[in-house]
Amino acid sequence: xxxxxxxxxxxxxxxxxxxxxxxxxxxxxxxxxxxxxxxxxxxxxxxxxxxxxxxxxxxxxxxxxxxxxxxxxxxxxxxxxxxxxxxxxxxxxxxxxxxxxxxxxxxxxxxxxxxxxxxxxxxxxxxxxxxxxxxxxxxxxxxxxxxxxxxxxxxxxxxxxxxxxxxxxxxxxxxxxxxxxxxxxxxxxxxxxxxxxxxxxxxxxxxxxxxxxxxxxxxxxxxxxxxxxxxxxxxxxxxxxxxx
Numbered sequence: 001x002x003x004x005x006x007x008x009x010x011x012x013x014x015x016x017x018x019x020x021x022x023x024x025x026x027x028x029x030x031x032x033x034x035x036x037x038x039x040x041x042x043x044x045x046x047x048x049x050x051x052x053x054x055x056x057x058x059x060x061x062x063x064x065x066x067x068x069x070x071x072x073x074x075x076x077x078x079x080x081x082x083x084x085x086x087x088x089x090x091x092x093x094x095x096x097x098x099x100x101x102x103x104x105x106x107x108x109x110x111x112x113x114x115x116x117x118x119x120x121x122x123x124x125x126x127x128x129x130x131x132x133x134x135x136x137x138x139x140x141x142x143x144x145x146x147x148x149x150x151x152x153x154x155x156x157x158x159x160x161x162x163x164x165x166x167x168x169x170x171x172x173x174x175x176x177x178x179x180x181x182x183x184x185x186x187x188x189x190x191x192x193x194x195x196x197x198x199x200x201x202x203x204x205x206x207x208x209x210x211x212x213x214x215x216x217x218x219x220x221x222x223x224x225x226x227x228x229x230x231x232x233x234x235x236x237x238x239x240x241x242x243x244x
Contacts, residue, residue, distance in 0.1 A: 007041070008230070014084065040078070043080050050084065078101050109232055118197060122197065202219055227244065
């Protein structure tokens with residue numbers, strides 16, 4: 001049995017049928033996972049958009065089959081919703097075998113308590129986004145949306161994506177970044193000193209004092225032209241790796 005056990009965290013892959021490079025990198029990443037990996041955590045935005053589990057395109061089927069294949073080999077994959085793919089539902093979970101985790105999930109990784117999130121709720125200075133997020137996460141509105149024909153849903157998703165790009169271009173990085181005060185509110189709520197999240201596309205390891213102890217906030221990067229992951233070793237060592 002391998003002794004160098006590891007857990008992998010990734011986020012913000014934004015997989016899209018029009019981006020064959022990142023799709024290829026992700027599929028290769030899954031195929032390279034070996035027996036030393038205890039689990040993979042995907043912390044939101046696996047897909048660029050997700051308009052419903054009934055959107056069974058060839059591209060989506062390929063991704064689902066790759067996930068299921070790895071899970072069938074004994075490597076569990078845990079999945080959080082992001083701001084792009086929050087409509088991933090029970091059918092997707094059942095078809096792939098992924099394990100759904102709610103945002104703000106406390107884990108025990110090799111006896112270390114860790115909080116994982118997508119990270120968008122930490123950006124409390126971006127008031128317009130927080131307001132829009134509340135509407136989009138309404139179960140009632142989601143049910144109405146999923147009743148629409150797929151083609152209509154695609155058009156709506158394209159409009160939302162265009163509006164999101166305009167929003168991002170018009171706001172400062174400081175407004176769209178994480179609010180430290182919110183970090184310091186959430187972490188004690190779960191009794192943790194390690195937080196891992198994505199969303200901001202600003203990979204870094206932030207160290208700060210929290211209740212007179214050292215705390216760590218690890219930000220995962222987006223998969224643009226390369227892939228990236230955080231490897232958490234059973235010894236407690238953390239390693240951030242980029243790969244293509």
